[in-house]
Amino acid sequence: MTADLAAYMTQVGQSAKQASALLARADTATKNQALSYIKDELIAHKDEILSANAKDVQNAKQKGIASALIDRLVINDKVFDGILSSLDDVIGLADPIGEITELTYRPSGIQLGKMRVPLGVIAMIYESRPNVTLEAGSLAIKSGNAIILRGGSEAFHSNHALAGCVHLGLSRAGLPTEAVQVLATTDRDAVDALIGMTGVVDVVIPRGGRGLIERIANNARVPVIKHLDGNCHTYVDSFAQLDMAIKVCTNAKTSRYSPCNVMETLLVHQGIADTALPAITKAMHDKDDTMVFKVCDISQKILENQHLNIEPACEDDWYAEYLAPILAVKVVSDLDEAISHINHYGSHHTDVIITNNYAHAQRFIREVDSSSVMINASSRFADGFEYGLGAEIGISTDKIHARGPVGLHGLTSQKWVVFGQGQIRL
Template sequence: MTEAPSGSAMALQEAVHEMLRRAQGAKRTLFVASTKQKNEALREMGKALWAECAAILAANMEDVAAAREAGQPEARIDRLALDERRVRQMVDGLAALIELPDPVGERMEHFVRPNGLDIRKVRVPMGVIAMIYEARPNVTVDAAGLAVKTGNVAVLRGGREALKSNQAIVRALHRGLAAAGLPQDAVLLVERTERETVDMLIRARGLVDLAIPRGGEGLIRRVVENAIVPVIETGVGNCHVYVDKAADFAKATAVIVNAKIQRPSVCNAAETLLVHKDVAAQWLPEAARTLLASGVELRVCDRAYAALAAVGLADLVQHATEADWATEYLALTLAVRIVDSLDDAIAHIERYGTAHSEVIITEDEVAAEQFLQRVDAAVVYHNASSRFTDGFEFGFGAEIGISTQKLHARGPMGLRELTSYKYVVHGDGQVRK
């Protein structure tokens, strides 16, 4: 027999469901809000965030101190930590959304049937979106802003390590919504951090229209495997940079350094470097020196170890294990492998990649086109860093996540990815025979 839920569990579920009922109520207002109203809300939300910057940073300092005391790794703390520049980026992200076209109401198709039925396919909001994420407070603003612009309601369930930061941010967002005359329940924060609240959100059919998990592999798997509401899966990022035999060495070094070092704790950072055997001896030692000087730990295959040992770098690198090829480090660690060909590089990516972001560095246009066509990932690059897989960098204003699935949305998810559509049909008394 299934054990009946305890009284405390039932009370928690009722509290979550009551919040979702409020969200459903706000949804009716957001569905019909004009673009002008939504843009005004975004403007006021940005103003309130900046006005509350000091309070937000003070709350974040408490979260960071608690995370350090709990022994959280630096990569996780980096995702958690805010400073004035990062708050400014949040505000700028909301401002960028104002300038973008509102997709709601966009006519996607229009046709008239022989019987005179006028059929239009138009974009509509998704509804109530449960955003389930971990240690990045900026996601709170990105998700809220994207939801408001698209007429959706955001129910935010962040990680316990960012609770104080998220509470301060949502208080500011509520001030902005109220100033613009939209319901504060358009953005709601689940302040209870028991793991059960995740299950309650993803199993609330009729109250949640879409769930989006954003975080580590464990969180994403938990949501995907247990949800009974629709889910868009945002995947982990085991991203590769492949340096082809026809690579420009200066470009190759610049790209791998940026992809690994610029912000190693995020999902679009490179985790594995693949190098064609024909250029390994000439290019890899210099690239390795640059990476090592920047504090990167290199875990290398036997052939790469030999190439680096030949120039006196053996003591500065480690032998890679099988597990290294499949690891998303989210830290200053890079796996390095020498491959025999473009085919071998693609085969390695097929085996160990996570369909996130993959890069080829080459001046051979034929090789580049083969890579771009054959590699099955949400974003593929030729001579550019994987760090550009980002809604803001793609011109979307912000992103709610990077989808690695293929249904409905793939890659950085911006405004259009947060809409569905419906068919609007005009007739003049037609009946079906």
């Protein structure tokens, strides 16, 4: 790392630390006002934001970046409106900071509870998705945290155009603009500096491809909130309603290919596979005739005359997050095999059962070891907005602190508070 980059990163970290102290004591009205001003600035500067994004998209195409990443990179009118809507949702959320819960009296007479507090300084490292700049920034502001954002080089112009609006809104509300900082460098050494800032950065959240997240998780010296990939499953049980299974599975796979909550593996009970499997795969093929099905031996025999794009599945296919019109397909003997397959090959992100059998549904949600488990609903619902979080800063498949979509509460911690009237310990 050059001396100039080291000095810059030190300055960014110190500024964030100072800003976090100011933001932590800001009241709810001030934080909401800042978010409202940010929305105003986004609307006023929409043309500049779309122009910056068009430059990023053009550069990405010229560099041959994968279509899934370009899909995540684009800010069109729908995405822009979604950003504004997300800000409204975050404004409307209850402010968790200062909330005291689990109040109880102890025999000594003291009253004991837990108060929710900000984490402090968050470092966010992400690829593509410039809307993450606003989602992460708004959640950090509302939860009283400062955040350092390091987006990918492919979204550099978009991220800085959005950050400019954030700074204008913070300034109008009297809050420090350093509360939300987008790094002015795409140097990879800046990432190494961020994830090693013990005493400054309180948590790192990587959001992107498996390679990026593994690198952060393996090298970070501060805590990490992460998920490595989204190998999401849908199991169609023998008690499934076929029309429902067709609708849910088709949506889970074909509505979009780039998000991490897309179904990548379809499991079908052998008792209904002869009927259900051709119907479900035909619906997907009708939606996208480029769809490739990576099939087990039993599936291949069932589908071989269906005029589909079929390839034999290999072991790696059961682990794969394709982010493309490719689906792994397996016929399983029963619920036990479905649960075992998901827990062995899955990424603990989101898994679904389609069934009208209450006992099977209850076993599935108890025994599948994932951050989100669903009954009779598309895996595409695994999203902070759909969960009522207003926005999400990422998804965690870890088992401590935060799990699943991470919103306001996931960016806070708790401390014990004690209320006394002069009690002393005997």
